[in-house]
Amino acid sequence: MSDAAKVKESWGPIYANKTANGVAFFNLLFDKKPGSKNFFKRLADSSDKTATMNYLADQMMTEMNKLVGLLGSAGLDAELEKLAKDHIKYGITHDYFQGLDPVFTEWTKQVGCPGAAAAWIAIWSVIEKAFVAHLPGP
Numbered sequence: 001m002s003d004a005a006k007v008k009e010s011w012g013p014i015y016a017n018k019t020a021n022g023v024a025f026f027n028l029l030f031d032k033k034p035g036s037k038n039f040f041k042r043l044a045d046s047s048d049k050t051a052t053m054n055y056l057a058d059q060m061m062t063e064m065n066k067l068v069g070l071l072g073s074a075g076l077d078a079e080l081e082k083l084a085k086d087h088i089k090y091g092i093t094h095d096y097f098q099g100l101d102p103v104f105t106e107w108t109k110q111v112g113c114p115g116a117a118a119a120w121i122a123i124w125s126v127i128e129k130a131f132v133a134h135l136p137g138p
Helices: 003-016 018-032 034-039 041-045 049-070 075-088 094-098 101-110 114-132
Strands: none
Touching: 003 018, 003 049, 003 114, 018 034, 018 049, 018 101, 034 041, 041 049, 049 075, 075 114, 094 114, 101 114
């Protein structure tokens, strides 16, 4: 089975609990890269941090769902280019995004895809390379 097929197969249970799993991603992100909170002005300005975090988690997981669905297709790079352009508005650069490997690796362990962990890491590498190619930086 290909890495893309393993990721797609493991994605259903992860996405079924998208809010909690998305919040888990952001908690890891903020723990491992504390400065990343500065990119989330909506969260800083919110009077209801839980609701705002849930909203951000749902948005991130919905986008991940699109990416997982596009794995192995010609549409993946176009979606990653669009996503990169969206992130540029918030000051995300090539160097910043490349530093997310430890966050993503830990997250895949937390959300319970041990049988597909290696496939997720391989797919993350593909996504990361395509994504950062559209971001400012070296």
